Amino acid sequence: MSDFRFFVDPIRCIGCKACMQACSECDTHKGKSMIHLEYIERGASTQTAPMVCMHCDLPTCAAVCPADAIKRTEDGVVQSSQAPRCIGCSNCVNACPFGVPRYYPEIDQMLKCDMCYDRTSVGKKPMCASVCPSEALFYGTLEEFQSRRGGKPQNSFQFGAQTITTKVFLVLPDGEMGLDMDVISHMDARFEPNAFDHLDPFAHLEPLPMEQGQTLRGRL
Amino acid sequence: MVKPPLSQEEFLDTYGPTLHYAPPGGFSSVEDYDALVDTHCCFCGQQCGIKLKVKDNAIVGFEPRYDFPFNKGKLCPKGIKRYLQGSHPDRLLHPMRRTEHGYQQITWDEALTETVSKIQEIQAKYGRDSFAMLSGVSLTNEKSYLVGKFARLALQTANLDYNGRLCMVSAGAGNKKAYGIDRASNHWEDITDAKVIFIIGTNIAECFPITTDYIWRARDRGAKIIYADPRMVPMARTADLYLPLRCGSDSALLMSMLHVIIRDGLTDEAFIEAHTTGFGDVRAAVADATPEWAAEITGVPAAKIEQAARWYGEAETGMILHARGLEHQVKGVENVMSCANLALATGKIGKPGCGHSTITGQGNGQGGREHGHKCDQLPGNRDITNPEHRKYICEVWGVTDEELPGKGITAQEILNEIHEGKIKGLLSICFNPLVSLPDANFNREALNKLEHYAVIDFFLSETAQHADIVLPGSLQEEDEGTTTSGEGRVIKINAPVTPPGEARRDWEILLDIAGRLGRGKYFQFNNTQEIFNELRLASRGGTADYSGITWEKIVDTQGIFWPCPQTTDEGKTTMHIENLDDRHPGTPRLYEGGKFYHPDGKAHFNAVSWRESAEVVDDEYPIWFTTGRVVSQYLSGSQTRRIGPLVDQFPHPKLELHPRMAKQLKVQTDDWVTIQTRRGEVIIQANVVNTIRPDTVFMAYHWGGKESANLLTQRALDPISKIPEYKVSACRVRLATPEEQTEGERTQFLSSRTEKNLPAGYNLAERRKELRR
Ligand code: SF4
Ligand code: SF4
Numbered sequence: 001m002s003d004f005r006f007f008v009d010p011i012r013c014i015g016c017k018a019c020m021q022a023c024s025e026c027d028t029h030k031g032k033s034m035i036h037l038e039y040i041e042r043g044a045s046t047q048t049a050p051m052v053c054m055h056c057d058l059p060t061c062a063a064v065c066p067a068d069a070i071k072r073t074e075d076g077v078v079q080s081s082q083a084p085r086c087i088g089c090s091n092c093v094n095a096c097p098f099g100v101p102r103y104y105p106e107i108d109q110m111l112k113c114d115m116c117y118d119r120t121s122v123g124k125k126p127m128c129a130s131v132c133p134s135e136a137l138f139y140g141t142l143e144e145f146q147s148r149r150g151g152k153p154q155n156s157f158q159f160g161a162q163t164i165t166t167k168v169f170l171v172l173p174d175g176e177m178g179l180d181m182d183v184i185s186h187m188d189a190r191f192e193p194n195a196f197d198h199l200d201p202f203a204h205l206e207p208l209p210m211e212q213g214q215t216l217r218g219r220l
Numbered sequence: 221m222v223k224p225p226l227s228q229e230e231f232l233d234t235y236g237p238t239l240h241y242a243p244p245g246g247f248s249s250v251e252d253y254d255a256l257v258d259t260h261c262c263f264c265g266q267q268c269g270i271k272l273k274v275k276d277n278a279i280v281g282f283e284p285r286y287d288f289p290f291n292k293g294k295l296c297p298k299g300i301k302r303y304l305q306g307s308h309p310d311r312l313l314h315p316m317r318r319t320e321h322g323y324q325q326i327t328w329d330e331a332l333t334e335t336v337s338k339i340q341e342i343q344a345k346y347g348r349d350s351f352a353m354l355s356g357v358s359l360t361n362e363k364s365y366l367v368g369k370f371a372r373l374a375l376q377t378a379n380l381d382y383n384g385r386l387c388m389v390s391a392g393a394g395n396k397k398a399y400g401i402d403r404a405s406n407h408w409e410d411i412t413d414a415k416v417i418f419i420i421g422t423n424i425a426e427c428f429p430i431t432t433d434y435i436w437r438a439r440d441r442g443a444k445i446i447y448a449d450p451r452m453v454p455m456a457r458t459a460d461l462y463l464p465l466r467c468g469s470d471s472a473l474l475m476s477m478l479h480v481i482i483r484d485g486l487t488d489e490a491f492i493e494a495h496t497t498g499f500g501d502v503r504a505a506v507a508d509a510t511p512e513w514a515a516e517i518t519g520v521p522a523a524k525i526e527q528a529a530r531w532y533g534e535a536e537t538g539m540i541l542h543a544r545g546l547e548h549q550v551k552g553v554e555n556v557m558s559c560a561n562l563a564l565a566t567g568k569i570g571k572p573g574c575g576h577s578t579i580t581g582q583g584n585g586q587g588g589r590e591h592g593h594k595c596d597q598l599p600g601n602r603d604i605t606n607p608e609h610r611k612y613i614c615e616v617w618g619v620t621d622e623e624l625p626g627k628g629i630t631a632q633e634i635l636n637e638i639h640e641g642k643i644k645g646l647l648s649i650c651f652n653p654l655v656s657l658p659d660a661n662f663n664r665e666a667l668n669k670l671e672h673y674a675v676i677d678f679f680l681s682e683t684a685q686h687a688d689i690v691l692p693g694s695l696q697e698e699d700e701g702t703t704t705s706g707e708g709r710v711i712k713i714n715a716p717v718t719p720p721g722e723a724r725r726d727w728e729i730l731l732d733i734a735g736r737l738g739r740g741k742y743f744q745f746n747n748t749q750e751i752f753n754e755l756r757l758a759s760r761g762g763t764a765d766y767s768g769i770t771w772e773k774i775v776d777t778q779g780i781f782w783p784c785p786q787t788t789d790e791g792k793t794t795m796h797i798e799n800l801d802d803r804h805p806g807t808p809r810l811y812e813g814g815k816f817y818h819p820d821g822k823a824h825f826n827a828v829s830w831r832e833s834a835e836v837v838d839d840e841y842p843i844w845f846t847t848g849r850v851v852s853q854y855l856s857g858s859q860t861r862r863i864g865p866l867v868d869q870f871p872h873p874k875l876e877l878h879p880r881m882a883k884q885l886k887v888q889t890d891d892w893v894t895i896q897t898r899r900g901e902v903i904i905q906a907n908v909v910n911t912i913r914p915d916t917v918f919m920a921y922h923w924g925g926k927e928s929a930n931l932l933t934q935r936a937l938d939p940i941s942k943i944p945e946y947k948v949s950a951c952r953v954r955l956a957t958p959e960e961q962t963e964g965e966r967t968q969f970l971s972s973r974t975e976k977n978l979p980a981g982y983n984l985a986e987r988r989k990e991l992r993r
């Protein structure tokens with residue numbers, strides 16, 4: 001097919017779920033979303049990571065399917081299970097290293113992201129990558145991607161002994177990204193036990209376990 | 221006036237909020253539609269372009285609209301699911317009268333006759349100004365203009381105000397004082413050229429989601445991001461510098477940054493000299509504002525304040541973005557002026573990659589504040605107390621100065637006067653003050669004192685439930701017109717469908733009332749384009765000059781940035797719409813070449829000195845309380861709390877608190893807590909997150925009734941903008957008692973009902989689980 005590629009950049013993801021809401025608008029899966037949002041523990045972080053099907057060059061899901069229900073098209077898109085063939089065994093669900101396929105008991109069938117084949121096969125963009133407000137999901141050529149932004153797209157992944165190359169690219173940050181999410185660690189270090197008094201209503205209840213330049217991380 | 225005539229359950233069953241999940245005909249009709257119509261999202265100030273799918277006069281879905289330059293197909297969850305408003309089961313379809321047993325369907329004639337006779341009765345008895353009007357900025361420019369004219373010439377009252385009063389007025393007032401004009405300083409594309417972006421008091425990712433891409437494109441081109449907010453909101457996570465300032469301490473931080481910039485010689489002296497006035501006073505005002513001083517007040521390390529100041533001061537280009545976080549305060553205008561002082565002192569304005577912009581919360585927050593439904597303003601951003609300005613508008617409207625009312629009072633003040641018994645009657649359109657104004661208990665008491673209250677709306681909002689007469693109006697997609705986005709881009713809204721049932725377009729309702737009040741001669745419009753053309757004439761020569769904009773030109777160019785004045789001499793003098801030309805290309809970037817909009821052509825520095833918020837923490841109420849938004853809900857939630865998939869994302873408000881406070885209160889995530897302020901109390905569940913300051917709690921404000929954050933906030937107002945102090949209150953928090961928890965659970969149970977007929981195989985439980993994780 002074309003040189004259009006799909007890029008996923010979790011650093012940009014703002015957790016808004018526009019992708020899930022838009023994916024659920026597709027005619028082919030009627031109100032269900034094929035994209036997932038992975039969460040770091042919400043209490044600790046606002047980081048989220050969108051997860052579409054990676055469209056592997058040698059898809060494990062298809063390899064383990066006893067009914068040969070999962071087809072990969074010539075242009076590299078791994079399709080949802082074919083309804084007449086899928087026996088609902090969930091082998092694919094268990095085998096996919098990225099955790100993508102899902103079994104839907106109400107239709108007794110596996111469904112997964114098919115890169116909006118109804119759209120991409122006729123030159124349109126996938127729904128989720130169209131709407132993603134922050135371009136954490138991006139569909140376009142590599143040149144377009146590079147002209148717009150930084151980040152290192154990567155499509156080779158190692159799972160134990162298995163190397164998997166994919167049609168979808170994961171974008172890694174250019175430099176180191178340190179994400180210290182605890183607000184206390186960004187506050188004035190002089191707010192030691194007593195200095196916190198005017199800011200912190202509970203300081204008198206229990207002295208702050210906070211030393212000069214240190215944070216509370218891991219002590220709570 | 222009595223209490224609402226139905227029990228909470230009865231209200232819920234009949235008028236919602238009902239959670240609506242699927243388009244008419246279910247999802248199988250998604251690919252089956254008659255037309256795709258280009259228009260815009262009906263929600264936030266970004267006004268994303270969107271295509272709506274239409275079948276049988278109903279909206280059945282959406283398609284991304286890639287050709288609109290601002291969002292190029294991007295949408296947030298609200299935009300994606302907005303189409304579920306059409307064909308919604310809660311939609312008001314007939315005029316109604318409140319009786320002791322609930323609402324009774326009546327004819328339009330009965331509804332309008334009763335409303336008009338009440339207006340006349342109240343005004344005859346208590347004077348013209350005893351009947352007030354409240355309006356909303358979800359309305360198009362045309363409707364905003366019409367409401368301004370309607371209140372002044374049909375109701376003949378001075379007491380008209382709008383819900384932008386709760387939103388951007390502090391930014392507007394601050395901008396006018398600094399630059400002489402009230403608009404974002406540039407089109408958003410400039411953001412991507414900035415070398416440093418200073419973001420303060422705005423949760424961009426959740427309130428203005430598309431803007432994240434602009435900022436991240438700048439970051440990818442090497443820009444430094446400085447983010448100041450009491451919460452580490454999703455964008456602050458990846459900032460180069462995060463400043464966790466305490467609620468209400470913004471101006472101390474900003475003054476201190478200016479102090480460092482001046483101390484370290486980072487000012488642009490040539491720019492200051494040539495294009496500004498008043499720098500001496502500002503220099504003196506920040507002389508003592510050292511980073512150490514500001515660190516004490518804000519809780520931000522002095523070194524970080526220095527770093528922020530130096531990054532901003534040293535960069536070649538830079539942008540300041542802010543929103544309600546620093547505007548929703550009794551110091552809102554001062555905070556905005558402090559930001560302007562920074563931009564002016566470093567000359568970072570009026571050039572590519574430079575600017576100072578507020579993020580516009582409401583759909584037409586920008587345009588809606590330009591054309592005269594503010595109590596102190598006439599079309600074109602004219603001042604209602606300025607004799608010259610009045611004279612021009614009188615000429616356009618064909619009235620004498622005596623016939624044009626003077627300056628009225630603001631939204632919260634209108635509610636205060638209703639409470640005092642001075643204002644007896646009210647007409648409101650698309651405004652839900654019971655949820656959106658502070659101190660909800662007080663406002664509920666006020667509404668119950670009205671002798672007559674008529675509402676124009678499309679859902680029965682919490683406020684509309686207090687109305688005597690309900691007039692069903694129109695959704696955004698049922699009427700044509702223009703809005704003005706946060707960037708200052710005037711865009712065209714199209715109308716793929718017509719109002720269902722007996723609902724009518726808002727402007728037709730207003731015209732009808734005006735006619736029945738005997739004022740029809742001032743309201744001879746056959747369609748909204750005619751209203752727009754009169755608006756062009758009325759705005760001509762004002763700062764918000766739209767006279768060179770036509771609907772056709774907007775469509776051709778994907779939107780035009782105002783000011784867009786007349787270019788020919790004939791156009792400048794004519795009173796005939798046909799003679800207005802449309803040659804001016806519009807103004808994407810203001811202040812180029814150092815030209816500002818004050819009569820002296822210069823920008824004005826405004827000295828600000830530090831003062832505390834209206835309410836500060838003390839032994840009794842020791843915790844800072846602040847409010848804000850979540851991405852899946854919009855404003856008072858009157859619209860979004862009815863859209864099932866959006867509610868599933870965030871079904872109820874939660875109280876965010878830091879693990880350290882949680883530990884001391886012995887609270888865990890999902891525990892029920894009681895929050896109390898001097899105004900009221902709220903029982904909700906807790907969400908323990910380390911992304912908030914340990915002395916502060918946060919709650920989103922989109923919910924009504926007992927889940928309303930505005931039960932807790934105060935009516936203290938900024939002296940200039942009269943915006944209430946939503947973002948800073950003192951509260952106390954404790955674990956809820958078992959009885960309180962039961963009450964909280966009942967409140968949640970009563971906050972919405974799920975639509976009865978979901979499409980087959982929809983599997984609601986599974987979908988909710990996915991969206992809520
Ligand atoms: S739409 Fe984009 S930013 Fe929003 S959750 Fe999905 S991937 Fe993340
Ligand atoms: S590519 Fe299409 S099917 Fe796949 S997750 Fe995105 S919207 Fe869903």
Ligand code: SF4
Pocket residue numbers: 261262263264265266267268294295296297298299300428429430
């Ligand atoms: S709410 Fe705002 S960001 Fe979301 S789609 Fe509408 S205009 Fe765009």
